[in-house]
Amino acid sequence: MTTPTRKMVDVFSDIDRDTALKANPSGYAITEVAAGDDRILTLTADLSNVLAEFRAAFPDRYIELGIAETNSVSLAAGLASCGYVPYIFSMSPFGVLKCAEQWRTDVDYNHLPVRLVGRLSGLAMGYFGTSHYAVEDIGIARTFANTTVLAPADQNAVLSLMRATAEHDGPVYMRIAEAADPVYDTVPDIPRGTWPRLRQGDDLTLAGHGMGVGLAVRAADVLKAEHGLSADVYDAGYLKPYDEAAIADTAGRTGKVLTIEDHTVNGGLGAIVAETVARQRIVANLAQAALPDVDLEVGVPAELYEYYGLTVAGVVARALELAKS
Amino acid sequence: MPDTRSADSATLERGRPVTDTELRRRADWIRLQAVDLIAQAGLGHYSSTFSCAEIVATLYYHTLRLRPGEPRWPDRDRFLLGKGHVATGLWPVLADLGFYDTGLLTQFGKVGSPLNDHPNMKLAPGIDFSSGSLGHNLSVGTGMALAGRLSHRDYRTFVLTGDGELQEGQVWEAVMAASHYKLGNLVAIVDANGFSGSGPTSQAMNIEPLATRFAAFGWLVREIDGHDVPTLKQTFDTLPDTGSKQPVCVVARTRKGYGVDMFEKQPQAWHLGLLTPEQRADVVAEITARMELADAGAEGSAS
Numbered sequence: 243m244t245t246p247t248r249k250m251v252d253v254f255s256d257i258d259r260d261t262a263l264k265a266n267p268s269g270y271a272i273t274e275v276a277a278g279d280d281r282i283l284t285l286t287a288d289l290s291n292v293l294a295e296f297r298a299a300f301p302d303r304y305i306e307l308g309i310a311e312t313n314s315v316s317l318a319a320g321l322a323s324c325g326y327v328p329y330i331f332s333m334s335p336f337g338v339l340k341c342a343e344q345w346r347t348d349v350d351y352n353h354l355p356v357r358l359v360g361r362l363s364g365l366a367m368g369y370f371g372t373s374h375y376a377v378e379d380i381g382i383a384r385t386f387a388n389t390t391v392l393a394p395a396d397q398n399a400v401l402s403l404m405r406a407t408a409e410h411d412g413p414v415y416m417r418i419a420e421a422a423d424p425v426y427d428t429v430p431d432i433p434r435g436t437w438p439r440l441r442q443g444d445d446l447t448l449a450g451h452g453m454g455v456g457l458a459v460r461a462a463d464v465l466k467a468e469h470g471l472s473a474d475v476y477d478a479g480y481l482k483p484y485d486e487a488a489i490a491d492t493a494g495r496t497g498k499v500l501t502i503e504d505h506t507v508n509g510g511l512g513a514i515v516a517e518t519v520a521r522q523r524i525v526a527n528l529a530q531a532a533l534p535d536v537d538l539e540v541g542v543p544a545e546l547y548e549y550y551g552l553t554v555a556g557v558v559a560r561a562l563e564l565a566k567s
Numbered sequence: 568m569p570d571t572r573s574a575d576s577a578t579l580e581r582g583r584p585v586t587d588t589e590l591r592r593r594a595d596w597i598r599l600q601a602v603d604l605i606a607q608a609g610l611g612h613y614s615s616t617f618s619c620a621e622i623v624a625t626l627y628y629h630t631l632r633l634r635p636g637e638p639r640w641p642d643r644d645r646f647l648l649g650k651g652h653v654a655t656g657l658w659p660v661l662a663d664l665g666f667y668d669t670g671l672l673t674q675f676g677k678v679g680s681p682l683n684d685h686p687n688m689k690l691a692p693g694i695d696f697s698s699g700s701l702g703h704n705l706s707v708g709t710g711m712a713l714a715g716r717l718s719h720r721d722y723r724t725f726v727l728t729g730d731g732e733l734q735e736g737q738v739w740e741a742v743m744a745a746s747h748y749k750l751g752n753l754v755a756i757v758d759a760n761g762f763s764g765s766g767p768t769s770q771a772m773n774i775e776p777l778a779t780r781f782a783a784f785g786w787l788v789r790e791i792d793g794h795d796v797p798t799l800k801q802t803f804d805t806l807p808d809t810g811s812k813q814p815v816c817v818v819a820r821t822r823k824g825y826g827v828d829m830f831e832k833q834p835q836a837w838h839l840g841l842l843t844p845e846q847r848a849d850v851v852a853e854i855t856a857r858m859e860l861a862d863a864g865a866e867g868s869a870s
Contacts, residue, residue: 283717305713308747313706313740320710323688323696324718325641344737347700348707352688 267397268359268418269295271404272329276300279408281327285318287311292331292361315341318356319348327355327408334360334376334417335367342382349413350386357407357414363393364452364504365538366420368546376417377533380451381509383415384482391482393417395455398426399479406434419452419504421543425459425477435483443472446498446565449489451478451511453552454502454531461502461557469558471565478511489518493526498564502531502557504547529564531557576636579664581644582804585629588865590796593628594620595858598826600659600672602850605841608676611684614824614837616656618760619727621794622819626725627660630803635665638692644722647708650729650758651685651698652839658682658691666693702735704728705755709745712753712814721809725754731763734772739784742814746785751811755786758793760823762834781816793819827853 273295276282284296285305297304307314311332318328330337337360338345349356360379367374383391390410394400400418407414425440432438437449441462448458455477462473474492478484478501493499493515501512512530519526531551539549547553551560597620605611626646627633634640648657655675662669667681674680681690685699696707708726715722732738745753757777761768769775778788787807791798802817823838824830827850830837842850 302717307740307744310737310740310744312737313709313744316703316706316737317710317713317741317744320696320707320712321714322710323707324711324714326714326717343700344703344706347697348703352697 264397266292266295267400268331268361268404268416269293271401272296272359273299274401275404275408276303279327281325282408283321283326283328285314285328285330287314287332287336289331289333289361311336311340312344315344315356315358316348319352319354322349322354322356323352327357329357329359331359331361333367333374334363334379335374338376338379338383338415345389345413346386350388353388353412355411355413357416360415360417362420363417364419365533365543365546368541368543371540372538375538377504377506377538378509379415379417380481380503380505380511381513384509384514386413389413389415389482391415391417392479393419393451393481394479395419395425395450395452395477396422397424398429399432399477402429402432403479406432417452421547422453423456423460425455432477432479435480435485437476437478437480437485437488439474439476439488441473441475443474444496445471445473446500446561447474447476447492447496448500448502448557448561449476449478449511449515450502451481453504454511455479457502457531457552457554457557460554461561464554464558465561469562471561473561478514481511481514484514486518486522489515490522490524493519493522493524497525498527498567500529500531500557500561500564502552504552505532507532507535527564527567529560531560576634579631579633579635581630581632583629586865587796587800588861590621590624590628590800592858592861593624594796595826595854597624597656597659598854599851601655602842602847604655604658604672604675606847607673608684610839610841611655612652612839613842614762614830614834615650615729615758615760616653617825617827617830618821618823619650619653619758619793619819620656620826621796621799622727622756622758623656623660625796625799625803627664629800631725632722633664635693638666641718642720642722645695645708645711645724647696647704647724647726648686648698649701649704649726649732654682654684654686657686661691661693664693667691701729701732702737705738705741706744708753708755709741709748709750712745712750713748715752715809716748716750721752723752723754723806723809725756727756727758729763730757730759730761730774730777731768731771733757733774733777734768742781742784742786745814749812750814751807752809753814754806754817755781755814756817756819758821759818760821760834762823762838764838766835777818778816781818785813786816787813788816788818790818790820793821794825826857
């Protein structure tokens with residue numbers, strides 16, 4: 243039997259606890275957060291492997307619901323109405339897209355503290371085909387009036403934002419990026435709705451969420467070292483509420499903003515920046531390193547990222563185009 | 568006399584004494600109130616409200632453990648109106664029990680009112696969960712029943728669904744989950760009036776045999792006449808202990824539009840509509856005459 247040389251899917255499971263945070267950031271983070279709050283429960287619709295640590299630590303606070311995502315969302319709303327704080331761990335394509343109406347009607351409209359932690363977002367399940375993609379999820383989630391939308395940049399950001407969800411009295415969607423490269427050396431303190439500024443520059447702005455943050459940081463370093471361009475770089479992990487002041491400030495200064503995300507060009511971070519710039523009447527050139535609004539190709543994630551330019555080289559190329567504009 | 572009911576945090580216990588006649592009369596009062604509210608708003612669901620009037624009357628005036636002065640009391644029995652389109656039958660009841668002032672009923676249907684055509688838990692005291700999108704509330708109720716188990720509280724969760732609502736696939740996800748988690752503290756009541764918005768329910772998509780289907784999913788099933796008040800009382804009085812291991816389904820066979828001849832003859836036509844003033848007078852007269860007859864009978868039997 244040959245050993246696969248390509249990484250077929252960006253997900254981690256069945257890992258030992260010592261590498262838990264690195265290998266399974268959201269599973270580790272919820273276990274840590276739940277230790278301090280008895281109201282927290284976890285639910286999955288046949289995704290128990292991502293909660294190995296939690297189930298070991300709190301077997302009575304884990305509720306398996308089988309392959310029935312819609313039921314899991316409405317049921318969690320019922321639990322929340324009785325004082326519990328349920329975290330549903332779900333595959334983003336099913337947890338968000340299939341359950342959008344249950345989320346809106348049962349969770350969002352009722353302001354209930356249900357959290358949907360979306361694993362396998364973006365193209366993380368690329369090899370399995372487009373049914374398994376979640377590239378529209380942010381566009382959908384951020385139109386719900388009361389839902390906080392988060393996309394942490396790396397494992398330390400996952401822990402930071404997961405801690406922030408514990409006390410938040412309202413619905414939360416947290417989109418987990420499986421292919422994120424490390425950005426933070428320690429757990430960052432990110433005030434609600436703000437975008438940490440990771441590099442300071444004047445020539446252009448790079449903003450990303452999830453895996454886009456690591457790409458932005460590395461691209462900025464290349465732009466500086468090889469092209470003499472200094473970039474303002476932001477972690478846009480808070481997608482709702484987002485940092486309107488930071489967008490206005492940086493767009494006003496650099497006049498050029500490139501957004502980076504494993505999401506369709508519609509409705510995500512690119513749209514957030516465009517809406518803000520228009521609302522603030524700022525003159526700026528905008529560009530997106532994102533997924534096109536067409537049928538997407540199927541393949542292993544790393545090859546898809548290459549294909550769609552969601553690599554350091556791809557982001558540098560888009561940034562250079564923008565810088566010349 | 569000042570209305571002090573909203574300040575009263577006394578508990579309405581389960582199995583409160585009430586005569587069958589009083590409950591029948593209460594059901595007809597619900598019908599009259601719904602007719603008024605619909606006239607006020609300009610559109611409403613008559614026949615679906617009428618089919619479950621005895622069920623709602625029995626639950627709220629006999630069965631449920633409630634604290635109108637403390638609507639979020641953790642140990643209250645929960646009631647979810649899965650078929651949220653019949654809220655016109657619930658608003659007068661909650662006002663009468665003291666969840667809010669009866670004056671609020673005059674705001675029904677107006678912009679900014681907490682009382683809407685479908686119930687909203689964020690706005691109206693006494694609403695345990697919002698509804699309107701069919702198929703959701705049995706899942707929500709399953710979550711509440713699970714919460715009861717986790718928190719070691721002995722409240723019951725009742726979910727009133729329509730029969731057409733059972734065509735929603737999510738209902739059966741919840742039916743599976745409630746059985747899997749052995750939630751004997753959960754009671755689904757199916758208002759099986761046989762009609763949906765556009766015609767006979769099982770003509771659109773067969774849902775029968777209902778009792779067999781719920782039983783096959785592991786539920787304890789009671790199939791009853793949903794207009795027969797003594798049977799409703801007895802069914803709710805003899806529910807298994809909340810610690811029991813089987814969720815309960817009460818298949819309540821009802822007639823859509825029950826209690827008004829023109830509604831019963833054309834239940835579908837009166838699913839959603841507005842009576843003309845002349846029609847409204849006829850409907851009110853028919854219901855009022857029956858209530859007066861019941862009063863006379865009650866006085867006769869008491870003397």
